[in-house]
Amino acid sequence: MSIHRHSIGTEKESSLHRKLKLQYTGYGGRIEARTGDFVADGISETGEIIEVQTGSFGPLKAKVEDFIARGKVRIIYPVAIVKYIEVFDKDKKSLVYRRKSPLKGSPWNLFDALLYAPELPLLRGVSIEIALVNIAEKRSQDGRGSWRRKGVSIFDRDLETWHESIRLEKKADYLRFVPFKKNELFTSSQLAERAGINTALAGKTLYVLTKLAIVKRTGKKGNSWLYKVTKK
Numbered sequence: 001m002s003i004h005r006h007s008i009g010t011e012k013e014s015s016l017h018r019k020l021k022l023q024y025t026g027y028g029g030r031i032e033a034r035t036g037d038f039v040a041d042g043i044s045e046t047g048e049i050i051e052v053q054t055g056s057f058g059p060l061k062a063k064v065e066d067f068i069a070r071g072k073v074r075i076i077y078p079v080a081i082v083k084y085i086e087v088f089d090k091d092k093k094s095l096v097y098r099r100k101s102p103l104k105g106s107p108w109n110l111f112d113a114l115l116y117a118p119e120l121p122l123l124r125g126v127s128i129e130i131a132l133v134n135i136a137e138k139r140s141q142d143g144r145g146s147w148r149r150k151g152v153s154i155f156d157r158d159l160e161t162w163h164e165s166i167r168l169e170k171k172a173d174y175l176r177f178v179p180f181k182k183n184e185l186f187t188s189s190q191l192a193e194r195a196g197i198n199t200a201l202a203g204k205t206l207y208v209l210t211k212l213a214i215v216k217r218t219g220k221k222g223n224s225w226l227y228k229v230t231k232k
Contacts, residue, residue: 015158016078016135017041020052023162024076024129035070038063043071052076054157058116064126072125077113079105081163082134090142092155098136107132107166108177108197111205118211127169134161174214177205178229187224 025031025042029050033043042050049067053060053075060075067073083101088094107130114120121128138156139149146153168174179194180186186194192202206227209215215227 019159049073068125078131080135084136118208130166132163185226
């Protein structure tokens with residue numbers, strides 16, 4: 001099997017991805033390291049395989065299953081708790097303006113990424129680390145972007161500030177996302193209200209947590225499913 005076929009590559013790699021890859025791999029590690037049939041973002045000095053994933057975890061499934069036969073795997077998932085938008089001219093040289101986006105991320109965004117790989121955290125030797133960061137999204141007035149952005153295209157995302165990380169190593173670590181007592185029944189809407197997230201994200205969260213056997217359905221209240229914690 002060709003290694004080139006499975007490599008993420010670095011041609012379109014964002015500055016955010018590159019900086020996190022270097023930070024987590026460390027000075028004594030190796031980046032873009034061949035590991036079995038795939039290429040890992042990095043291998044740390046201790047032999048831990050590092051993958052930085054900024055989108056859905058779905059495409060990672062085959063790769064991670066191959067990696068865990070060779071060592072521990074840590075998946076880094078950056079969440080922009082503050083995002084700045086920088087708009088440059090069409091040549092991407094002169095900054096036209098910079099503004100702060102009203103959108104804010106939170107650790108709960110992890111469940112958007114896990115939706116199509118909900119059982120990935122159950123694989124032995126896999127840990128997920130949520131990196132809470134500030135980013136700068138760089139855009140160009142080049143006329144090549146979507147109509148929603150009036151032709152302004154995104155050409156890079158860069159790391160500005162690293163705040164902290166949340167490491168999820170075992171199944172019980174996901175209990176932090178269930179702000180209810182062990183025998184307390186709750187709905188998706190109640191989770192959304194208590195967590196301060198929208199109902200769509202609450203539904204995704206409960207789907208993943210059900211797959212992880214952190215919560216389970218116990219019946220219905222009207223048209224809404226009722227859930228409770230399986231263990232606390």
